[in-house]
């Protein structure tokens with residue numbers, strides 16, 4: 001499909017909006033529909049962190065190096081993506097403070113990332129950062145993008161076109177649809193897509209925000225991280241599988257803040273506000289990006305802890321698939337049909 005297509009993107013998180021931006025850039029007519037409430041993408045710290053996220057995955061699970069290659073490739077797309085859509089991008093690197101810095105530095109290097117010891121810390125220039133709220137707002141405001149406020153209840157095809165029915169009874173039709181609905185959606189979908197979506201596990205995350213500037217780059221450790229954000233710092237984040245409620249859990253939150261502040265040498269308590277979001281995750285921890293197994297329906301879903309890092313790669317993969325272009329090297333690892 002090389003000519004211009006009308007595409008409906010359902011969901012205005014980082015994956016939906018990144019995909020919409022890439023579609024627009026390639027000349028397609030794009031409508032995004034979303035109810036407009038705060039989502040996981042707005043709650044996130046905005047770290048674009050291939051090095052420390054690859055390290056966390058490699059230590060925590062299957063020992064595969066290909067995760068590091070994929071994360072590195074995703075980050076490589078960020079400078080052009082940020083320039084094309086005028087998104088904030090901070091390249092100050094990130095730091096580890098915790099036990100065994102020599103081993104952490106060696107493991108990062110083994111995964112292919114630069115890492116240096118600085119006293120008890122380990123610094124890598126490989127991890128960057130964006131500002132989620134500003135980036136979402138710039139993507140939503142892209143010239144030529146149509147944004148509709150509403151929740152889709154039902155999605156159907158007659159074989160040629162797709163029709164989404166919204167809760168106010170109105171309909172939106174398009175020749176292709178990108179489903180980017182995050183961790184939780186009550187949307188009625190045809191098989192086999194409904195079965196794929198059912199594989200997405202919600203993982204709740206809670207993060208604290210303070211107006212104190214505590215660090216000048218993300219500082220990570222075994223307990224979590226403290227990272228800069230506009231006007232202060234964020235301290236996070238919990239990983240709470242199968243929880244979808246959005247009320248702050250003060251017991252967990254206060255314990256997290258205390259241990260993260262201790263990592264940067266602070267023992268005082270700080271006034272904070274809480275933000276809670278729900279990430280979607282697949283069984284292998286990588287997103288579903290690409291064709292869903294029904295003509296004209298594509299998925300951009302479930303990037304777990306790395307929606308911001310992976311946004312441009314997911315967008316490129318989904319749009320290449322939608323246009324019928326040759327699959328990039330990471331498309332098989334992201335193909336939603338691996339869970340069919």
Ligand SMILES: Cc1cc2nc3c(=O)[nH]c(=O)nc-3n(C[C@H](O)[C@H](O)[C@H](O)COP(=O)(O)OP(=O)(O)OC[C@H]3O[C@@H](n4cnc5c(N)ncnc54)[C@H](O)[C@@H]3O)c2cc1C
Pocket residue numbers: 010011012013014015016033034035036037038039040041042043044045046047048049150151152153180181182183184185186187204205206207236237238276277278279280300301302303304305306307308309310
């Ligand atoms: C505390 C926390 C910290 C994080 N920090 C980072 C970080 O530093 N770096 C990083 O890369 N990632 C981070 N993440 C992960 C990242 O936020 C997620 O991976 C990412 O936001 C998921 O994006 P998404 O577009 O898939 O989903 P979402 O952002 O949840 O967006 C989905 C959208 O779809 C809409 N939607 C759902 N159903 C419907 C429907 N039926 N009709 C219309 N619209 C619908 C929702 O309203 C929502 O706006 C963090 C997450 C949390 C919770």
